[in-house]
Amino acid sequence: MSKKILLEKASIPGIKTYEVYRQNGGYASVEKALKSMTPDEVVEEVKASGLRGRGGAGFPTGLKWSFIDKKSGKPRHLVCNADESEPGTFKDRFLMEYIPHLLIEGMITSSYALEANLSYIYIRGEYMWVYKILERAIKEAYAAGWLGKNILGTGYNLDLYVHCGGGAYICGEETALIESLEGKRGNPRIKPPFPAVSGLWSNPTVVNNVESIAAVPWIVNNTGAEYAKIGIGRSTGTKLISASGHIKNPGVYEIELGLSVDEFMNSDEYLGGMIDERPLKAFVPGGSSVPVLPANLIYKTANGEDRLMTYESLSDGGFATGSMLGSGGFIVYNDTACIVRNTWNFSRFYHHESCGQCSPCREGTGWLEKVLHRIENGHGREEDIDLLWSIQSKIEGNTICPLGDAAAWPVAAAIRHFRDEFEYHVRFPEKIKNRDHFVNEPFEKVRHLVGKQTV
Ligand SMILES: Cc1cc2nc3c(=O)[nH]c(=O)nc-3n(C[C@H](O)[C@H](O)[C@H](O)COP(=O)(O)O)c2cc1C
Known part of the structure; x- marks a missing residue:
């Protein structure tokens, strides 16, 4: 049974509401960070966790945070990328829909680490009902004093807005997202400069995926070192996988990185094997953008090693015999698929x-x-x-x-x-x-x- 970090509390009745979330330990990471840690200590903790961006590229989150320009004196921003338009990927929606306060808690703790006072959640335009859930949760967080001026009497101020996306997949690319947030057409910018130097309104900006930000409360509460113990090698922690296709149990799963593809695919705890017991033909492990793999390369790498749900194992052999973990959109095809x-x-x-x-x-x-x-x-x-x-x-x-x-x-x-x-x-x-x-x-x-x- 995989350890749950993100979805552990998602099935508690009423967890969408502030009261129930708070009664179940919610917002503890904000208290801990703001009252007993400096922003740079939070950055160090996230670095120590080995957390890698869950939006697809897998760039180390703490390292990205350490690039943000805190010396220019310009305002800084954290922007949560909730655009989620990659075919086969629906994990961020699940998290925001079922446990919205976890994302808001992560936004506050992460914004504090970046010394940002104005942050945004940029959500896919088609997720209107989730937008409303987040709006309500943000309102509750303001009312309870977790957002706004002088949070917990510490002198830290943060305003957080949800922004409804422009309705295009390209708006999920971080610089296109920033353009769209500025009210323009979502065309990607040439990098450099990277957003950490010049992002939203030319201010230093970090763009992070929903899942990356939602992992931060656990890391701050339990330490980065504890987080790094979960998973294998450079693939630390847990990962949300949205599984679809010809499998018995499609849905969103939180797995510990390092689980074998075989166990994920075939055990009843996860996908339960192929529907109608038809033969497995191919799979795409990380959303429509990543290479499809044929049956003979799914459970074993080209070297004959067990294929694991990690950044490294799924890409083993490069594109000749491997693919990518990507956004975790796991699509399975049986022999009837063309x-x-x-x-x-x-x-x-x-x-x-x-x-x-x-x-x-x-x-x-x-x-x-x-x-x-x-x-x-x-x-x-x-x-x-x-x-x-x-x-x-x-x-x-x-x-x-x-x-x-x-x-x-x-x-x-x-x-x-x-x-x-x-x-x-x-x-x-x-x-x-x-x-x-x-x-x-x-x-x-x-x-x-x-x-x-x-x-
Ligand atoms: C066309 C395109 C679409 C993308 N869509 C998303 C998206 O919907 N959500 C996301 O988090 N990242 C998306 N990305 C990746 C982002 O540019 C960026 O790398 C990511 O938000 C960084 O967050 P992370 O470091 O936490 O993964 C997309 C990239 C491209 C090129």
């Missing part, structure tokens, strides 16, 4: 969501979508597969923000691991046009028609 259709679906999303600033992304995502669409609809040409490979390789690394990479990686991985499936689409268009593939005829059974995998 990888080409899935890849086209993801590409459609990235094309729609590209902000259009950089030509390789603006044009390239459109081409990816177009070529995938014709292959998926039985109009593909043999050379289209190499064309797809070429297009994705020209997007990756050639854009201001990583949305271009996010669009390229799923296509590259699908071709790398499932090229024969693309070839099948091209060579048997009638089956494809009749939608007679995979759903009625699992791919394993038709693989011989395509021949040997070529990549």
Whole structure:
């Protein structure tokens, strides 16, 4: 049974309300930090915890905090990234919906560490009902004296606002988010300067994911050293995973990092195995942006080691044989799933969501979508597969923000691991046009028609 840090209290009846949250130890980290720690001591504690950003990139949170410019005399800001638009990822919503005061407590303790007096939660526009839950919780926190002027009589002031997002995936990229928060179109900025130097209104700003901020109260209450004991190696602590697809128990899970993929996938405590006992075909461990892996690379790495739910193990072997933990959007496919259709679906999303600033992304995502669409609809040409490979390789690394990479990686991985499936689409268009593939005829059974995998 994994230790619970974030969701431990989420099922307590009434925990959404301030009274119940407080009765169950809520806001203790604010008391401890403000009354007995300096801001820099809080930063050191978070550094010691080894906590890595839960928004996808896994950058160490304490280190990021230590970059914030406290000497310029400019106001500082903490911005919570609650934009959560990555397909397959729905863990931040769960946390904010069921235990909103944990995020608010984390925002206060973290803002204190950064010596910020004005902070924001930027929430995905479609999460309107969660926005309302947060608004109510913030109102309660103000009424109880945890926000506003002279908090707990310590002289520390903090105002916290929830800002409803612009309704675009790109607004989750931290600099686009800052632009959007400033009231502009959410176009990513060129870095450097990084937000820690020049962020919101050119002030030093830290942008952190909901889950990263929600881990801070536990770290402050229990020490960073205790947090670092949970997990394995450089993957410390717990992680929220949103699981979907052909599994028996989809949902949001809090796991200790280091759990094996096998146990997560198959034990009744977690996903409970494949629905209808059908064979496992592929999985995406970290949301639509990360590479898909075929069945033979899911439970074991290419070296034959157990694949673990850690940053390191999931990326073992680089993109040739690994993927990424990413945002923890765990999507599972059985043998009836069509990888080409899935890849086209993801590409459609990235094309729609590209902000259009950089030509390789603006044009390239459109081409990816177009070529995938014709292959998926039985109009593909043999050379289209190499064309797809070429297009994705020209997007990756050639854009201001990583949305271009996010669009390229799923296509590259699908071709790398499932090229024969693309070839099948091209060579048997009638089956494809009749939608007679995979759903009625699992791919394993038709693989011989395509021949040997070529990549
Ligand atoms: C296109 C795009 C979308 C993103 N969406 C999110 C998001 O919804 N939530 C999030 O926390 N990070 C998102 N990120 C990552 C953020 O830019 C940033 O790295 C993150 O908020 C930092 O928080 P962390 O260090 O706590 O992970 C996105 C990045 C890109 C390129």
